Amino acid sequence: MHCQADGFPKPKISWHKPQSSVPAMRSSVTENNSLVLINVHSYDSGAYECRAESLFGSAAAFASLVVRVPVRFDYVPPRKVYVTPGQSIRLRCSATGYPQPTITWSRGAEGLPKGAYFSNGTLTIKDISDVELGQYSCVVRNILGQKSYSLALAYRGKVTSIGYGVEVREFSDLILNCKLCFKLGAKFNFTWSKIEGELPLERAYQTGCALVVSNATMNDTGKYLCSGRSVDRVSDESIRAILEVTVIGAPKITTLFKDVTLVHPGGDLELKCSAVGPPHPVVTWTKGSQKVLTNDSETAVLLIKKAGKDDEGEYRCYATNYLGEDVVETVVYLIGLMSTNN
Structure with missing residues (x-):
């Protein structure tokens, strides 16, 4: 996106994105004040402001960026859908993209059976009989291309x-x-x-x-x-x-922790640790060699209120079951005292 401004003294030009911000890690401004964005995402769409400022005032111009996005399925039914005679069924298919994709349903050269219809991506088939069985396809498309997804509709056999x-x-x-x-x-x-x-x-x-x-x-x-x-x-x-x-198998802790956790003196700190099994894990927090919290659920939340010097130290979260354990740790420091501890 290009921007030029004249004046004396020569104005300083900067780029802004109202109600958001220009992505600093993916943007740069050239010598002629053009804004360059790389690896553009859909959320980069919107208005961009070029602002020229000098000692005598400021002026602004706006440009609008529209990012086109290829279609992508965000929900599809199972590859095989079982039904019983006389049943009615709704098969939902949805996709994202920009421009907004169109969604259609088909059934090979036969076309959709009589009475079947689709609306907003959902195919409805009522009073199913043998003629409704077979292979169905959901096709989503916009100006950048299309994708299709196929499924089979079959009778549910006797179990x-x-x-x-x-x-x-x-x-x-x-x-x-x-x-x-x-x-x-x-x-x-x-x-x-x-x-x-x-x-x-x-x-x-x-x-x-x-x-x-x-x-x-x-x-x-x-x-x-x-x-x-x-x-x-x-x-x-x-x-x-x-x-x-x-x-x-052995439990796995799903919470990510930084090596160092900082808290203001007198502030509150919440350390949340979650794990998954099965078998069902027990989650325990320790400080040093002392247990400070044990929880039979898959999540243990350690709350430190009005943090003080005694609350600094190494905290570990253990998740255990009879097949093994997983452990993560973080070191808590009071902000302003970290350098003296080190």
Whole structure:
């Protein structure tokens, strides 16, 4: 953005962004007083003020910046949506971008079934029968391009086996066996999938009736579906088994701390420490070798009121369960006394 100003004495030119600020780390002003922004973001949009000032007064001019942003999905349904005959369903698809993206739904060359309609990105299908099943696509576009997302609408097969809960240690191999597959493997072709998520393709593979997920992580927690399709007729999943998996491991502290925490003498200080399991962690604060707070919940908040010299020192947060522990620490100093302590 360019700006020129004349006068005697020569005016000083500066750039401002009303009700916000010019991003100092991503901006510079050239010798001819042009404002340069690099790595522009959507939030850089808005009015910019060029202000010229001298001993005899000031003048201002304004420029407006509009940042165009490619489309990006911010919500999509699961890749496979199960329904029952006669059910009605709403499938929401939304996206961001600038200009505001348009959202449309389609179903291949067939087009949308009779009675189906979409509004504000949501596709509504009523009184579902066989003709409504199939592959649907949500397409979002603006002048910078478009993206599409596809899903399958299928009948919910009969659940002949509700599986069992499985616990596996983090970073070990998760092995799931499908009992239905062992019993009916000759009559059905079985596949594995994860409900409300996707299998980690780089770590998951099927061997016979079993699903193996190597080097399990907390993200592998969830429900897994073993689906069987008849080998002698065309239909969607007709028998299914569901197994619920919980990946357990040592706790992880999710709160970030600075090496040094400063507080004004007489001021209040809140040290908040949060951790996740499972198994459920116990969170403890210590000062030096002394415990100062223990909490059975996943968050422990240590409140120091009217901080004084005795409150300075090394504070540690421990999160523990029977599989291990995690620890973070910070050193508390009173502002104005830090140099003498060092």
